[in-house]
Amino acid sequence: MCGIAGIFTASKEQVIDSQTLVNMAAIMHHRGPDSYGYCNPADMGIGMSHARLSIIDLDENRGRQPFWLHGGQTMCVHNGEFYDYQRLRTDLLARGKPFTSKSDSEVLPALYECFGMDETLAKLRGEFAFALYDEHEDCLYLVRDRFGIKPLYWTQTEDSLVFGSEVKVILAHPDVQAELDSEGLFHQLIQVMVPGTTAFKGIQQVEPGHMLKVTRSKGKLQIETSKYWDVEFPAIGEREAHPDEYYIEGVRRELLDAVQLRLNADVPVGCYLSGGIDSCAILGLASGYAQYPLKAFTISFDNVDYDEAEIATEMAESVEADQEILKLNAELLYNNFARTIWHTERTIYNTLAVAKLMMSQQVRHVNYKVVLTGEGSDELFAGYPAFRKDMFLHGMEGLDADQAKEWRKSLETSNELFKGAMLPKDEYTSEYLDKVIGFTPSCLQPWLGCSEHARKLIHPAHRENIQNYEPGAAIAKKLDPSLLANRHPLDKAQYVWIKTMLEGQILTWGGDRVDMANSMEARPPFLDHKLAEFAVTIPPQMRIKGSKEKYVLREAMKGVLPQTLYEREKFAFMAPPAHTDIAKWKKLKSLLEEYANREKVEAAGLLDADYLESLIAKQESDDTPVSDKVQIDAILNHALGVMLLHHYFVARDVPKYAYDQAQSLGWVV
Numbered sequence: 001m002c003g004i005a006g007i008f009t010a011s012k013e014q015v016i017d018s019q020t021l022v023n024m025a026a027i028m029h030h031r032g033p034d035s036y037g038y039c040n041p042a043d044m045g046i047g048m049s050h051a052r053l054s055i056i057d058l059d060e061n062r063g064r065q066p067f068w069l070h071g072g073q074t075m076c077v078h079n080g081e082f083y084d085y086q087r088l089r090t091d092l093l094a095r096g097k098p099f100t101s102k103s104d105s106e107v108l109p110a111l112y113e114c115f116g117m118d119e120t121l122a123k124l125r126g127e128f129a130f131a132l133y134d135e136h137e138d139c140l141y142l143v144r145d146r147f148g149i150k151p152l153y154w155t156q157t158e159d160s161l162v163f164g165s166e167v168k169v170i171l172a173h174p175d176v177q178a179e180l181d182s183e184g185l186f187h188q189l190i191q192v193m194v195p196g197t198t199a200f201k202g203i204q205q206v207e208p209g210h211m212l213k214v215t216r217s218k219g220k221l222q223i224e225t226s227k228y229w230d231v232e233f234p235a236i237g238e239r240e241a242h243p244d245e246y247y248i249e250g251v252r253r254e255l256l257d258a259v260q261l262r263l264n265a266d267v268p269v270g271c272y273l274s275g276g277i278d279s280c281a282i283l284g285l286a287s288g289y290a291q292y293p294l295k296a297f298t299i300s301f302d303n304v305d306y307d308e309a310e311i312a313t314e315m316a317e318s319v320e321a322d323q324e325i326l327k328l329n330a331e332l333l334y335n336n337f338a339r340t341i342w343h344t345e346r347t348i349y350n351t352l353a354v355a356k357l358m359m360s361q362q363v364r365h366v367n368y369k370v371v372l373t374g375e376g377s378d379e380l381f382a383g384y385p386a387f388r389k390d391m392f393l394h395g396m397e398g399l400d401a402d403q404a405k406e407w408r409k410s411l412e413t414s415n416e417l418f419k420g421a422m423l424p425k426d427e428y429t430s431e432y433l434d435k436v437i438g439f440t441p442s443c444l445q446p447w448l449g450c451s452e453h454a455r456k457l458i459h460p461a462h463r464e465n466i467q468n469y470e471p472g473a474a475i476a477k478k479l480d481p482s483l484l485a486n487r488h489p490l491d492k493a494q495y496v497w498i499k500t501m502l503e504g505q506i507l508t509w510g511g512d513r514v515d516m517a518n519s520m521e522a523r524p525p526f527l528d529h530k531l532a533e534f535a536v537t538i539p540p541q542m543r544i545k546g547s548k549e550k551y552v553l554r555e556a557m558k559g560v561l562p563q564t565l566y567e568r569e570k571f572a573f574m575a576p577p578a579h580t581d582i583a584k585w586k587k588l589k590s591l592l593e594e595y596a597n598r599e600k601v602e603a604a605g606l607l608d609a610d611y612l613e614s615l616i617a618k619q620e621s622d623d624t625p626v627s628d629k630v631q632i633d634a635i636l637n638h639a640l641g642v643m644l645l646h647h648y649f650v651a652r653d654v655p656k657y658a659y660d661q662a663q664s665l666g667w668v669v
Helices: 018-026 085-094 104-123 167-171 182-190 244-262 277-290 309-318 330-335 337-344 352-365 377-381 385-394 401-413 431-437 451-457 460-465 471-478 489-506 508-518 529-535 551-556 563-567 582-595 598-604 609-620 626-650 657-664
Strands: 002-009 035-039 046-052 067-069 074-082 126-134 139-144 153-156 160-164 210-217 220-227 269-272 295-301 322-328 370-372 521-523
Touching (some): 002 018, 002 074, 002 126, 002 167, 018 035, 018 046, 046 074, 085 104, 104 126, 104 139, 160 220, 182 451, 182 460, 182 471, 269 277, 277 551, 309 563, 337 352, 337 508, 337 626, 377 529, 431 471, 451 626, 582 609, 582 626, 598 626, 609 626
Antiparallel strands (some): 002 046, 002 160, 035 046, 126 139, 139 210, 153 160, 210 220
């Protein structure tokens, strides 16, 4: 895992400043503190830089990027991991392609030169974002992995395209200025993002499974976007009929293969471990394959309603893992809130993002760089309570009265703590989503349901700009209707979550950004595309069987998990909200007073100070229902996040530590 950056100009004669490329690498030193490099040949109009975190081939000189190899045809920078690269490398050597390192990254230019981009992408397996320039075609490719595990941002200036692994990298270019636009601001306050967008005007993301091809024509840049992969659930009636054991054995086989591939590294590999079956399954499989005690890292909260450490410990003991438990309280969570926003570059609804950042810091403290994680399991095997709700409401035709009663009861009693956040407090319907999907997925309802709060909280000038804006319509336009038509309702709900909340939340502020804040690589085996392509063939009734979610995964892991974990109902992993603890509320309120006081709010022109103060007063009132407090807690976190985005990126009050480490490494900033 690393950080990449670059500039592609409309004219080959335009000079690309070396210092700018160095600055772009330096501002993301946290992504790759082991070394950096840049390349900007004269009269080519292309420059790239790279910050390296060495995991495969630790030799500093051999693995240095950008790669400018093979007679000068291609230049490339890569962030992420290509698994099974040894097999690819062996095949390429047989075809006469030379290599200068043992790095997995170097297979990329060799594959491209042998097979072209389309076939190269079909051969790549892993999590990655890369830029590749082809001198012969004079074009630049920007490519992001299938699920969006690794980030890749881009924008256009008057005469160039600028790209990087983080927004702050792009803002290091002197011609790019930070501005929160009205729609981006609105989506920060309701949590759910429109795929491909950011909070910042003109700065976009390469969408998961997509590729940008940028060419020069008559002094201008032409940008062509194409999709090379997507999650494709079979249409109704097209699933092949197989016995249950076929699916159970298939999940076991594909997941074990994904885990084994991700244990390959030239540094020690550990595992994140919560009390859920996802991370427990990964630890169990990895422990069996490694045949030596693995390091397991667990977050513990100071609220028993949200803490899973005891269950995680049971799993760690069952495989004799060496468990590290990080105990988090109000002091640690809220003292690191602002630092977390610097890294996420978007708002967060819950301090789980802070907890994950603190956990990655602990991983590095004990000299680990790589962990396996459980992200992606709920997406593939329907683990979230919102999926169960949509299954019951839209996909359970033919239930008899007793079955319907059992389902309704389970929906009413499950995950009560999360209503207003991960579950809707009230029903919300978007006519635009209904038109494309057939219903408004329950996973989006909690956030779209915050729209009225957001409209009142946004500054009047921005409110005027979004007067006729409908967030559901913007999201609906980004969904592929051909992959929703004639699909089972559970398939639709999972597809929508994968295209929105997985990439925009779980893999962003719950994944890459808080992991790489501490130069730590997270590898999610569940998001192996080979496993995903098998998982979509599993019938809905085997993903949710009766009222039991992730049934097929439970059965596949039955011998790996302790009995209590095998039988345990899904519990959404979330940090305790501030309203649950007076100490946490005092810390959140002090942050609001520091960064979102009336003077700063009015000066920034992003939020309505009166409405923000009314929300704070409502949160402090004993008359406010708990479900309202859950929702308001999320909105206040978003409001604080908006002001921190302004503080760091618009007002350019960059934290000192962001520069100190880069300078200590000898990088010029």
